[in-house]
Amino acid sequence: MNGIVYHIASGHAFFTGIALVLVAALLSIVRSPLAIRVSGFALVIGAIALVISSAAIPYWSYALLAIGILGSGFDSLHRHGTLSGCIDESSGFACFALLDPHRLAESRADGPLVRRSLAWIVTHRGQWKRWGWAALLGSCTIALALESPHHLRWNLSPAPNRRLTVIGDSITAGTGTLDASQRWPAILARRHDLTVQDISHAGDTVSLAMKRLDTSPIEADVVLIELGGNDLLGSTNSHDFARDLDALLARVATPERQVVMLELPLPPFCNEYGRAQRRLAHKHGVVLAPKRYLLSVIAPSTATLDTIHLTRNGHEQMAETVWMLVASAYR
Numbered sequence: 001m002n003g004i005v006y007h008i009a010s011g012h013a014f015f016t017g018i019a020l021v022l023v024a025a026l027l028s029i030v031r032s033p034l035a036i037r038v039s040g041f042a043l044v045i046g047a048i049a050l051v052i053s054s055a056a057i058p059y060w061s062y063a064l065l066a067i068g069i070l071g072s073g074f075d076s077l078h079r080h081g082t083l084s085g086c087i088d089e090s091s092g093f094a095c096f097a098l099l100d101p102h103r104l105a106e107s108r109a110d111g112p113l114v115r116r117s118l119a120w121i122v123t124h125r126g127q128w129k130r131w132g133w134a135a136l137l138g139s140c141t142i143a144l145a146l147e148s149p150h151h152l153r154w155n156l157s158p159a160p161n162r163r164l165t166v167i168g169d170s171i172t173a174g175t176g177t178l179d180a181s182q183r184w185p186a187i188l189a190r191r192h193d194l195t196v197q198d199i200s201h202a203g204d205t206v207s208l209a210m211k212r213l214d215t216s217p218i219e220a221d222v223v224l225i226e227l228g229g230n231d232l233l234g235s236t237n238s239h240d241f242a243r244d245l246d247a248l249l250a251r252v253a254t255p256e257r258q259v260v261m262l263e264l265p266l267p268p269f270c271n272e273y274g275r276a277q278r279r280l281a282h283k284h285g286v287v288l289a290p291k292r293y294l295l296s297v298i299a300p301s302t303a304t305l306d307t308i309h310l311t312r313n314g315h316e317q318m319a320e321t322v323w324m325l326v327a328s329a330y331r
Contacts, residue, residue, distance in 0.1 A: 001299040001307065009265035010292045014053035014147055018140050020046030021069060025133050043069065054266035056274030057146045065143055068136035150278060151290045156222065156258050156329035162193060163220035164326060167209055167252070168200035171298075171318070172226050175202060175309045182312055187319040192330070195220075205230045206244040210251060222329050223252055224322060225261040225286075226294070228273065229308065232264055238272035245276060249284040259284070260325055263291040289325050297321050 007013050020042045027039035047069050050062075166172055166185050174183050180198070189196040199216045201208070206227050225248075231241045253259045261281055266274050274291075281288040296317075298304050303314035310318060 001301070006295065006299050008052055008054075008268065010295050011053060011055060011147075011151065011266075011290070012292075013049045014055040015144075017046045017049030017051075017053060018144060020049060021136060022140060025136055028133065052268040054268055054271045054274060055143075055147050056150070056266075056271050056278050057143055058275075061139075061143050061146055064135075064139035068139035150263070150288070151292070153290065153293075153325070154287050156260070156287065156326060158331070159222050159258065159329040161195075161221065162330055163195045163197070163222070164188075165197040165218045165220040165223045166200060166226065166322075167213075167218075167223065168198075168226035169204045169209070169230055170200075170202035170309055171229065171294075172198065172200035173202045173204075174315075175305065177305070178312060178315065182315060184310070184315040184318040184322065187315060188322055191319065192323055192327075194330070200226070203230060205234065205236055206241065206248050207236075210244065210248045213251065218252065218257070221257055222326060223257055223259045224326060225252070225259065227261075228264045228277070232266070232270065232273050238270075238276060241273055242276035242280065245280050246283075249280055249286055253284040253286050258329060259286045260289055261286050262289050262294045265291045265295040293321050293325060 007016070024039045024043035024046060027035045027042065030039075050065060172183065172185060180186055183198075185196045185198040185200070188194060197216075197219045199209070199212060199218070201212060204212065204227065209227050227248075228241070228245070230236075231244070236244070249259070249261075261277065263277055264273055277288060280286070297314060298308060298310070300313075300317075303311060303317055305311055
């Protein structure tokens, strides 16, 4: 897997974005042409990283980040004499460009609203300066406080026996190229003296997996859920995914069970699936294993047949990764 793709899907891009916008804030106080350019570049790249990271933080937190980035960006551009209105004369499309702000009033294109807006920013420079960077620092702090706990691993309580139930899709069930003894549930059972009930089936969505429980009741006090990829990559929208996952967790997460669910690595702009997992894990008392665990298994080229379905090496690695997540229940 490409390193950039891994960085985005793992959620690490969110922290990179926060770091870059904070670097931009620090560099903004340095009065040198190089620092100005690096500050602007860091601010733009940081904002892009935040957007494509698909961090499942609330919308209002993204709004605060946007306000902070825009406010600090306007202040930085004007303070260094780089803010101006630029109009594409052929289309009337307004944009910002790195020009002398005193040329704002000389714009030849018709765009009075844009010019008035930019003029207001220029004349109220002091206000932008006072709250722009403060808003950025505050919004970054809030965003970090919301996202960071979801990247921590939690220990389980001791289980009364050495049984584990796995509910999964083709990452667990395989694609038919390996027999059951070579798949990760069987490997996990052999290596760590567990009795593993494997309720997995290739192609299962959350909804299909719940129906499968009608004929395969859960037997263990610890349950691991590896589901959602077929919903995310298939035709299930985020609303239906949340509804189905709510129903599944309500059925599985009984008071006498400990349930671990693997968080989905998300492509850009699929935040809602992550929000659903986090919200419902909290609602039903389910441990949500950070997305980097599943991603670390499927990332190496030798671990998958097609970037998703596991090879023999991938099943070996998945067994070790799952053991890291559930070992505390059996020690």
